[in-house]
Amino acid sequence: MKNSIVLIAILITTLSCVTEEKIEDVVVIGGGLMGSSTAWELSKNGQNVLLIEQQDSIYTYGSSFGEARISRSLGPKDDIFSYLQQTSVSETSNLIDYLNEGKKETLHSMEDIYTTSPVTYIFSKFQLSDAEALLNGPKDNYKYASNKAEAEQLFGMNIPDTSLVIREFKEYSGTLNPKVLIKKLHLGIRKSGNRVNYNQKVTDLRKENGIYKITVVDVKSGENQTILSKKVVAAAGPYNGTLVKDVAPYFSSLISPKRLFLSFLKIKSDTYDLMTNEQRDRLNSSYPVAYLNSEIFYSMIEKYDENNRPLLKVGGHFLRTEIEDLDAVWEKELAAEEILWSKKNTADYLNKLNITVALSDLEYARGYSCVYSLTESETPIVSHAIVKNKEVDSSFVLIGGMSGIGAKGALAYGLIAADLVSGNENKSLIYQKAKSALGSKRLIENIQKINK
Numbered sequence: 001m002k003n004s005i006v007l008i009a010i011l012i013t014t015l016s017c018v019t020e021e022k023i024e025d026v027v028v029i030g031g032g033l034m035g036s037s038t039a040w041e042l043s044k045n046g047q048n049v050l051l052i053e054q055q056d057s058i059y060t061y062g063s064s065f066g067e068a069r070i071s072r073s074l075g076p077k078d079d080i081f082s083y084l085q086q087t088s089v090s091e092t093s094n095l096i097d098y099l100n101e102g103k104k105e106t107l108h109s110m111e112d113i114y115t116t117s118p119v120t121y122i123f124s125k126f127q128l129s130d131a132e133a134l135l136n137g138p139k140d141n142y143k144y145a146s147n148k149a150e151a152e153q154l155f156g157m158n159i160p161d162t163s164l165v166i167r168e169f170k171e172y173s174g175t176l177n178p179k180v181l182i183k184k185l186h187l188g189i190r191k192s193g194n195r196v197n198y199n200q201k202v203t204d205l206r207k208e209n210g211i212y213k214i215t216v217v218d219v220k221s222g223e224n225q226t227i228l229s230k231k232v233v234a235a236a237g238p239y240n241g242t243l244v245k246d247v248a249p250y251f252s253s254l255i256s257p258k259r260l261f262l263s264f265l266k267i268k269s270d271t272y273d274l275m276t277n278e279q280r281d282r283l284n285s286s287y288p289v290a291y292l293n294s295e296i297f298y299s300m301i302e303k304y305d306e307n308n309r310p311l312l313k314v315g316g317h318f319l320r321t322e323i324e325d326l327d328a329v330w331e332k333e334l335a336a337e338e339i340l341w342s343k344k345n346t347a348d349y350l351n352k353l354n355i356t357v358a359l360s361d362l363e364y365a366r367g368y369s370c371v372y373s374l375t376e377s378e379t380p381i382v383s384h385a386i387v388k389n390k391e392v393d394s395s396f397v398l399i400g401g402m403s404g405i406g407a408k409g410a411l412a413y414g415l416i417a418a419d420l421v422s423g424n425e426n427k428s429l430i431y432q433k434a435k436s437a438l439g440s441k442r443l444i445e446n447i448q449k450i451n452k
């Protein structure tokens with residue numbers, strides 16, 4: 001009996017040593033759009049990668065939570081955000097091809113992720129130069145109404161004389177579904193032989209003797225384990241600052257999470273049923289919309305209900321508030337003023353579309369609080385960490401500060417992060433421009449600013 005106890009003790013010790021001593025090549029922490037895209041891009045390049053996510057496979061929060069994000073391409077000449085969106089579309093197409101490879105039927109399609117539809121931008125006349133700069137970029141298909149009469153003629157819209165309207169038409173511009181995209185990225189990662197581990201929360205991350213030591217708790221069983229890795233990608237969205245506090249403490253000053261709200265509205269059935277088919281078509285082709293006023297009202301069709309009534313998702317890009325408790329913020333109910341703001345702006349837009357809707361015709365279906373991670377310039381960060389004396393630590397990459405624009409370029413940010421991890425170079429000028437705008441040179445300048 002005593003001998004078997006000793007034997008079991010030896011076995012347990014040996015097994016735990018084996019777990020401790022296995023060293024991963026790359027661990028990506030955070031399985032939102034950014035971490036999943038990075039882990040997929042690494043997988044595509046044949047790298048061994050482990051993706052760790054604290055939530056279960058069906059997410060209930062996170063910046064990527066939800067079923068619709070605006071995907072738009074229009075931008076000024078050599079605009080990096082147009083490039084990132086276009087690259088993300090082509091990388092998504094590669095993912096779809098890979099998932100369908102070796103299958104008798106085509107199980108995956110771009111249309112599972114993207115809903116192609118016109119994207120409408122409304123500007124004020126004083127933003128004329130911004131509006132015209134958008135039209136000066138790649139030869140994307142668009143229509144431009146520079147006054148009230150043209151808006152009526154081109155889009156059937158009734159706008160004040162002080163507004164301008166641009167409508168973009170391009171394949172895969174419209175909306176994309178982050179929930180479906182993340183699911184497919186995880187399928188791709190697994191198909192390549194790599195792992196996605198859910199319910200694993202990283203509670204400590206440090207570097208010792210050149211190796212990352214990642215303490216992880218299984219949120220279901222409460223068990224702890226330590227994972228060792230040669231390289232780490234931090235992609236924890238709003239949690240990045242806390243996650244990297246020991247390895248790159250400056251990130252918590254450079255990226256701030258802010259609360260936003262999203263309302264989901266429907267036109268009440270009695271009003272919707274009275275709308276003509278022509279009005280319904282006009283409504284469907286007039287979403288998504290970004291109204292570039294001071295708050296930036298944006299809205300899109302999240303999905304259609306069982307009666308084919310659209311569920312309109314509504315938010316204000318600049319309507320940000322401070323967060324007291326990041327873990328609890330997702331549960332915070334919307335304030336009455338936030339719901340009212342959403343209804344007023346929606347009714348205003350529908351009336352601009354010549355669809356007469358009063359506030360009382362709009363039904364608040366639901367709403368939730370969500371979080372943007374912001375950098376000072378609102379340009380995301382995809383960079384190696386910087387260690388003492390402005391040295392770049394090529395074993396660590398952070399992808400974050402994605403603001404409200406990350407989703408449309410997700411796989412492009414993931415591609416750049418994966419290239420940084422692998423040391424791959426891409427000589428294209430626009431790639432270099434994007435990499436530099438997101439990368440370490442800017443980070444060094446930012447760190448210097450906070451150290452002053």
Ligand SMILES: Cc1cc2nc3c(=O)[nH]c(=O)nc-3n(C[C@H](O)[C@H](O)[C@H](O)COP(=O)(O)OP(=O)(O)OC[C@H]3O[C@@H](n4cnc5c(N)ncnc54)[C@H](O)[C@@H]3O)c2cc1C
Nearest residue numbers: 030032033034054063064070202237402404405406407408
């Ligand atoms: C309201 C709203 C509207 C938006 N609209 C648009 C839009 O119209 N168009 C557009 O292009 N973009 C839009 N965006 C932006 C886009 O959705 C985000 O840029 C993107 O989702 C950010 O993804 P992420 O992976 O960085 O973060 P997240 O999705 O938050 O992913 C981080 C993941 O890390 C996990 N995690 C955190 N800490 C740990 C830990 N310690 N251990 C393990 N896992 C951890 C989290 O659970 C989470 O799943 C919008 C964002 C919001 C919030």
